[in-house]
Amino acid sequence: MYGQVAAVEDLSLTVHRGEFLTILGPSGSGKTTALMLLAGFVAPTKGDILIAGKSVAAVPSYRRDQGIVFQSYALFPHLTVRRNLEFPLEMRGMKAADRTTRVDRILERVHLKEFSGRMPSQLSGGQQQRVALARALIADPPILLLDEPLGALDRNLREQMQGEIKSLHREFGKTTICVTHDQDEALTLSDRIVVMRAGRIEQSDSPEALYDRPATRFVANFLGEANILDNPGFAVDSDATQPSGTMAMIRPERICVAAPTAPKRVDADKRQFIAGIVSDMIYAGPLRKYQVRVGCTVLTVREHVASGQEIFRPGDNVRIDWLRSDVRFVAV
Structure with missing residues (x-):
């Protein structure tokens, strides 16, 4: 005390x-x-x-x-x-x-x-x-x-x-x-x-x-970055049933970003796809961070920089996706 x-x-x-x-x-x-x-x-x-x-x-x-x-x-x-x-x-x-x-x-x-x-x-x-x-x-x-x-x-x-x-x-x-x-x-x-x-x-x-x-x-936000999908304006698909009193969460590095017409991944049947618009892009050496607006929600996407990678700029239309198994549920 x-x-x-x-x-x-x-x-x-x-x-x-x-x-x-x-x-x-x-x-x-x-x-x-x-x-x-x-x-x-x-x-x-x-x-x-x-x-x-x-x-x-x-x-x-x-x-x-x-x-x-x-x-x-x-x-x-x-x-x-x-x-x-x-x-x-x-x-x-x-x-x-x-x-x-x-x-x-x-x-x-x-x-x-x-x-x-x-x-x-x-x-x-x-x-x-x-x-x-x-x-x-x-x-x-x-x-x-x-x-x-x-x-x-x-x-x-x-x-x-x-x-x-x-x-x-x-x-x-x-x-x-x-x-x-x-x-x-x-x-x-x-x-x-x-x-x-x-x-x-x-x-x-x-x-x-x-x-x-x-x-x-609190733990999700304090230990790294987290996208908390609290009334995001779209339905969140998950392999698990959402418990009452929780919010969906996904880590930025679990989200992939691509051009709207890019071929989908081989495991597309396990993924959720959503269209969005890039509102910001931050280059940070080994990482590139995007802010992607999906309706009323802005999602953070983080990807490792690699040669030949397509780079998106603010205003670009993109498609983001993630594995349904990567969605977590956190208590308020």
């Missing part, structure tokens, strides 16, 4: 040993509070937190045997890379020779051995992030907590570090809980994603299941 506001409410979550779980949500959804509860920086007003079956709700953070990586990295600015890594081992009373061996081993693993004598200010953002990860792992904690770990990096470096974090998780096998608002990051890294909204869990599932079968309109 923050005053009279419950930042997290009715949160019940089990994390499996060795799992990479990501808590995903917009600002104010309660995801960071959930991580701070796990880390021991915030005490629950009610309920309990169990690690390996034992309550830790009253255990201070420094006694929980967890590695933590913050968005700001939180490196000691007055210590070299090596000393930053040695510090947590010193606090545990490890002998100097053993500290040296362990620091050398993890510096080698994160490709920073030649930077061991540098200060954090002499490192790039990606190098600082690797030092922060190494420091969180060096004492061999069973649990690793990541708080928006890549938020301070530019896009290319962020994608590179996603691969590094995934590789470290496979190698060390730590139970990892990550908090982020970045959907691509969550989809790339996670074994399971928990989507939070207003302090509660909206849906929890594997990345593939969440993206392909979102339970609610």
Whole structure:
């Protein structure tokens, strides 16, 4: 509770040993509070937190045997890379020779051995992030907590570090809980994603299941782009019966666009075809995004750019189609 506001409410979550779980949500959804509860920086007003079956709700953070990586990295600015890594081992009373061996081993693993004598200010953002990860792992904690770990990096470096974090998780096998608002990051890294909204869990599932079968309109829109067919002005065909209280939804990349006279696909009997007019086209490198108006509805169509592809401009008449099996139904 923050005053009279419950930042997290009715949160019940089990994390499996060795799992990479990501808590995903917009600002104010309660995801960071959930991580701070796990880390021991915030005490629950009610309920309990169990690690390996034992309550830790009253255990201070420094006694929980967890590695933590913050968005700001939180490196000691007055210590070299090596000393930053040695510090947590010193606090545990490890002998100097053993500290040296362990620091050398993890510096080698994160490709920073030649930077061991540098200060954090002499490192790039990606190098600082690797030092922060190494420091969180060096004492061999069973649990690793990541708080928006890549938020301070530019896009290319962020994608590179996603691969590094995934590789470290496979190698060390730590139970990892990550908090982020970045959907691509969550989809790339996670074994399971928990989507939070207003302090509660909206849906929890594997990345593939969440993206392909979102339970609610909120999840569909938050995890990627979605065409919500709410009174679209045309009948939506589907292989499944629409449950009451739901809306039809289809992902933009599941829709194909073609000229009205183009030959239909071999699986045309499994598809729904609709005529439309292009209202906008956006070129984004490997992708081309169309906004296609169908009556009173505008649908987003996303296709991968390929050589020889026909390109449509605003005002062009087109035919769009999708597999009836690709239509999903989401709760309001």
